[in-house]
Amino acid sequence: MLDIPPPVRVHVDALPAAQNDMGVCDAIARNVPVGKPTAMSAPHLPKVAGIDSTVPSPAHTAAPTTPTSPSAAHLPGIPGALIQDHLAAWVSDLTTLHELTERLVTTGSLDEALREVLRAGAALVGARRGMAVLEPADGLGPTSTVGLGLAHAELGTIETVPRSATSYGRILDGLPDPLAVPDPIAVPDLLGQAELDPRHREVAARLGYAASYALPLATEAAGRLGAVVWLYDEPAEPVERQRHLIGLYGRYATEHLARLLELERARVQVATVAEELLPSRLPRVPGVQLAARHHTGPQGGGDWYDALPLPEGALGLAVGSVSGTGPSALAAMGRLRASLRAYAVMEGEDPVAVLSDLELLLRLTEPARSATALFAYSEPKQRKLVLAGAGHTPPLIVGDHRTEFVETSLSAPLGMLACWEAPSIEIAPAPGETVLLYTDGLLRRTGDPMDRAFARLHAAAAGVPKADRTDPGAIADHVLRTLLPEGLDHAVDGEDVVLLAARFE
Incomplete structure (x- = not known):
C-alpha cells in the first residue's frame, strides 16, 4: 500500500542485541558507524504498526546532508541523530496511516x-x-x-x-x-x-x-x-x-x-428482485382493508406475502418463508408463491388442501429446501376466516376489546411432513378488528428469545393508539416502531420482515 522511495538505508550489526535494552531508533543511533549512510542497507529492520519496515522511506523526507560546520563534521553523534530523526518521522507517518486505515475499514x-x-x-x-x-x-x-x-x-x-x-x-x-x-x-x-x-x-x-x-x-x-x-x-x-x-x-x-x-x-x-416477486399492489375487496410492510435483508431472504381476490367476493391471504438467503432463496420464494396462488384459485376454500398440495410440490421438486406458510381463506362480508399453517407463527387479532394470538394447530414446516398433520381453524373477527399476519423474521430481529419476542409483539399490538386502529397501515407501522425502535438497518445482516394486516369493517 505504501509506495515510498529510499534515500537512506542503514546497516546495523549489533541491532538485535541492542534492542533488548533500548528502542529501535536508539539502537540504530548507538550502533551505526560514522561514514556513508546512503551506501548501507538494513535487510532486517523490524515491522512497525503492522507494516513491513523494509518498505523504502517516504519521498517527502529529506536525505541526510553533509554538515556545513567544520567542527560539526567531527562530532560522532551527528550522523546517528540525523538517521534517528529520519526514521522517527517515517515510523510516525506509518503509524498514523495504519491507525487511520484501521478506522476506515470498520x-x-x-x-x-x-x-x-x-x-x-x-x-x-x-x-x-x-x-x-x-x-x-x-x-x-x-x-x-x-x-x-x-x-x-x-x-x-x-x-x-x-x-x-x-x-x-x-x-x-x-x-x-x-x-x-x-x-x-x-x-x-x-x-x-x-x-x-x-x-x-x-x-x-x-x-x-x-x-x-x-x-x-x-x-x-x-x-x-x-x-x-x-x-x-x-x-x-x-x-x-x-x-x-x-x-x-x-x-x-x-x-x-x-x-x-x-x-x-x-x-x-x-431488494429490487424481491420486490418484483411480491404483489405490486394489494387488491381492493369490499369489507376489508389491507396493508403490507416488507423489508428485505442485505443478502436477500425468502420471506413473502400475498393477497389475491377469489371467486364470489372471497379473499386469500398468505405469508411464508423459504429457508436460505440470496438469489436461490428468492427464486424458490417466487416459485412457491406462484404455486400457492394457483392452488388457492382452484381450492382456496380449503386451506388444508392448498398447503397439502404445496407440501407435495416442494417435497418432489426441491427436496433439500424447507419452508413455512400460512394461508387464510376469507369471506369479508361475513367476517369469517378459515386458515391453516405449516410451521408458521400464529396470527394476532388486534381490536378495541382484545389483543390475542390465534391458537392454530401445530405442524411441521413444508418439506418435512410425511402426511398433513394440522387441521384448519375458523375465526370470526369483530367489526373494526385487524388480523395481523407476519413472519418470524419480525421476532428474530428483536434479538430476544422467542417467548419474550412474542410477549413484546403482543404488548406492541395492544399499545396501538385508538386513533390508529382504523388504519391497518398505521397498526403495522406502530408494531414495527415499537419492536424495532432503531429501525431496520439495511447494511446489517438480518432476517427479512413481513407484516400483512387485514382490518375487517
Missing part, C-alpha cells in the same frame, strides 16, 4: 466511510471543514454528498456554485476517460484569484473559507468514484509531506469505497 456504509475519509483527511492536511462527493464515473450510482463542519444548508450553498468553477467539479467532470486518475487540485488563496467565478467568490466569503485542497477518489482499478475537498479558513495549502500522506490514504480509501459500492449495488439489486 465502516460498513458508503456515507459512514465518506465521513471517516473527511475526518481523517482533515487531520492529515490541517483543515477544519470539508465536503465529499460520491459520483461514480460509470453513472450507475448511487450518488451522495456529505460534509464535515458544514450544515446541510451550507452544502446546498456550495452546490449553487457552477461545478466548472470548483476544484472538486473539475476533478469529477474534467477528464472524459472514467478510468483516468486526475491530479489533486490545491487553491492556496481562493479570494486572491482575479479570475475566480463571482458566485464562487460570494459563497466563499459567506461561508468564510479562503483556500481549498481537492483530492480525487480514483484509482486505475476502481475508476473515478468521486472527490473530496477540504476548506481552509485562511490562505494555506498542504506541504509536500502532507500531500504524500493524503495521497497514500486516498488510494486506500478509494479501494475501500469501491468494495462498499459493489456491496450496495448488489443489495439494491437483490
